[in-house]
Amino acid sequence: MSETVAERRARIRSGIPKEPDPSVPPPKRLLTNHLFWIGVALLFTYAILLVLLYQQVVPDREVPGGRLIGLGTEALPKAAWYAALTAIPLSLIFFFADRFRPQRLWIWLLVFGWGACVATFVSANVNSWAASQLSIIGDGDPATGARAAIFVAPFVEESTKATVLFGIAILMRYRMVSRISGIVLAGLSGVGFAFVENILYYGRVYRYVAQTFGPITPLEAMQSLAFQRGLLTCFGHPLFTSMAGIGLAIAIRHKSKVVRIVAPVAGFCAAAFLHMAFNTTATLVSGPTLMFMYFGVALPLVLAMIIFVVRQMFREGRLIRERLTDYHRLGWLLDVEPQSASRLRTRLRALWHALFLGPYEFIDTVRAQRTLTELAYLRDAITRGIIDDAGLRREKILLARMQELRGRAVLHPTGRARYPKLSFRRKAEIENYPAPSYPGPAGIGGYFPAPNSAAPGSVPLGQTATQYSEVDPNWKPPSQ
Structure with a gap:
C-alpha cells in the first residue's frame, strides 16, 4: 500500500512513523534511518564528553587560588562501584514502570547516557563559570559555595537533564503516549546524572580523607557518603526531572495550544523549585530541622510520586481496554x-x-x-x-x-504453560539373579532368587520331587 505525497506530509505532520518496507533488506533500512545516525552521533558525543570529564576530574589540577585535588585512579573504580549500586536498581524500577508501551532499549540507553555524559559535563562547567562570576571561593573550586548550589545548580542541571526529553518529543512524539512515558524517560536521565555525580562526590571524599589524618579510613568515609546520597537521598534527581517529564507528556497529549506551552514550562519550574529546596535544606539546615524536612517533606513527596505512578498504570490499563472495546x-x-x-x-x-x-x-x-x-x-x-x-x-x-x-500469538493464556517434559526418575537397578530352573518361588513366575545351594538341574521334577522329613522310630503317643 503505497502512500501519496499528501499522505506522507500528513503522516509527518502527525508524527506517525513510516511502515518499514519488507522488500528492502534490513541493513539498508537501518542505514537509511535518520534516527540510527542520530544515535550514532550521540554515542560519539558521549564518548568525547566522558574523556573530557575524565581529564578534568581525575588528575590533580592547578586552579586560581590553590590546587584542586582530583579523584585519582585508585578511588575511581571504588566510587563507580558504589554509585552503580544505586543506579542499577533505580533503572530497573523505571524499566518495569514503562510496561504498557515500553520504549525501545536504545532509547532508554541514550536517555541514560545523556544524563550521565552530556548533562554532567555541561552542568559542571556552567556551574563553575556561574559560581566564579558570583565571586565564590572554596578550596580553589568556585563551585563549592552555597550560592552556586542554591541559585545556579538547580536551573542549570534541570535544563540539561530535560533537554533530551524535548528532543524525543520533537523527533518521536508519537512514542510518548502517557505521563508514565514522560516520568520514565525523565527518571532515567536523572538516574544517569546522579550516577556520574555520585562518582565525583565519592571519589572526592575518598581522596580528601586519604590525604588527611582522621579517625576513619577513606573507604569508611566513602561508604558513609554512599549511605547518605546513594540510599537516603537516591530519589533526588529522578524525582526533580520527573516534574519536567510530566509537564511535557501533558503538553503532547493535549489539543490546546495554551496547555502545550504552559505545561512544559510549569513542569520545568516545578523541577527547578524542588531541586532548589533540596539543595537549600541540605546546605543550610542541620539537626532536628533537617530530620523533620526529610521525614516530613521529602519522603511524603516520594510516596506521593509512587502512588501517582501506580494510579497512572491502572488508568492506562482502563484507557487501553476502553479504546480497544x-x-x-x-x-x-x-x-x-x-x-x-x-x-x-x-x-x-x-x-x-x-x-x-x-x-x-x-x-x-x-x-x-x-x-x-x-x-x-x-x-x-x-x-x-x-x-x-x-x-x-x-x-x-x-x-x-x-x-x-492472531493465529500464532498467545493473547489469552489459559491453563498451564507447555513446560518441557524432563524425566528425573532413575531406572530401578535390576540385580543379576541366576536363571530359574524349576517351578516354585524361584522358578517360572517366581519372585525370589533361587537359593545358592540349588544349582540348575539338581532338583528333581515330578513324583520323585516329593520328599518327607525324617521321623524318629521310637516316637509314640504319651502314656497315660
Whole structure:
C-alpha cells in the first residue's frame, strides 16, 4: 500500500512513523534511518564528553587560588562501584514502570547516557563559570559555595537533564503516549546524572580523607557518603526531572495550544523549585530541622510520586481496554483481546506461555501486544483531536497486522504453560539373579532368587520331587 505525497506530509505532520518496507533488506533500512545516525552521533558525543570529564576530574589540577585535588585512579573504580549500586536498581524500577508501551532499549540507553555524559559535563562547567562570576571561593573550586548550589545548580542541571526529553518529543512524539512515558524517560536521565555525580562526590571524599589524618579510613568515609546520597537521598534527581517529564507528556497529549506551552514550562519550574529546596535544606539546615524536612517533606513527596505512578498504570490499563472495546464492537477484535491487552499480569502470563512454544510464537506475541497497545493509544489520539485523518491509514495497517498475528500469538493464556517434559526418575537397578530352573518361588513366575545351594538341574521334577522329613522310630503317643 503505497502512500501519496499528501499522505506522507500528513503522516509527518502527525508524527506517525513510516511502515518499514519488507522488500528492502534490513541493513539498508537501518542505514537509511535518520534516527540510527542520530544515535550514532550521540554515542560519539558521549564518548568525547566522558574523556573530557575524565581529564578534568581525575588528575590533580592547578586552579586560581590553590590546587584542586582530583579523584585519582585508585578511588575511581571504588566510587563507580558504589554509585552503580544505586543506579542499577533505580533503572530497573523505571524499566518495569514503562510496561504498557515500553520504549525501545536504545532509547532508554541514550536517555541514560545523556544524563550521565552530556548533562554532567555541561552542568559542571556552567556551574563553575556561574559560581566564579558570583565571586565564590572554596578550596580553589568556585563551585563549592552555597550560592552556586542554591541559585545556579538547580536551573542549570534541570535544563540539561530535560533537554533530551524535548528532543524525543520533537523527533518521536508519537512514542510518548502517557505521563508514565514522560516520568520514565525523565527518571532515567536523572538516574544517569546522579550516577556520574555520585562518582565525583565519592571519589572526592575518598581522596580528601586519604590525604588527611582522621579517625576513619577513606573507604569508611566513602561508604558513609554512599549511605547518605546513594540510599537516603537516591530519589533526588529522578524525582526533580520527573516534574519536567510530566509537564511535557501533558503538553503532547493535549489539543490546546495554551496547555502545550504552559505545561512544559510549569513542569520545568516545578523541577527547578524542588531541586532548589533540596539543595537549600541540605546546605543550610542541620539537626532536628533537617530530620523533620526529610521525614516530613521529602519522603511524603516520594510516596506521593509512587502512588501517582501506580494510579497512572491502572488508568492506562482502563484507557487501553476502553479504546480497544471500540474495535471489538465493530467486529475487528475478539471479545477477550481488549481485556487481555489491558492487564499487565495477563500480558506477562501470555509471554510466559509463548516462551515455551518456540521463538517465533514468542516474537509474534510481543508484536501482537505492541500492536494492540499502539492501536489503543492511536484511537485515543484520534478521539482527542491530536492526530488528524493521517491516523486512519495507520489504523488500517495495525488492524491488518493483528489479523495476521492472531493465529500464532498467545493473547489469552489459559491453563498451564507447555513446560518441557524432563524425566528425573532413575531406572530401578535390576540385580543379576541366576536363571530359574524349576517351578516354585524361584522358578517360572517366581519372585525370589533361587537359593545358592540349588544349582540348575539338581532338583528333581515330578513324583520323585516329593520328599518327607525324617521321623524318629521310637516316637509314640504319651502314656497315660
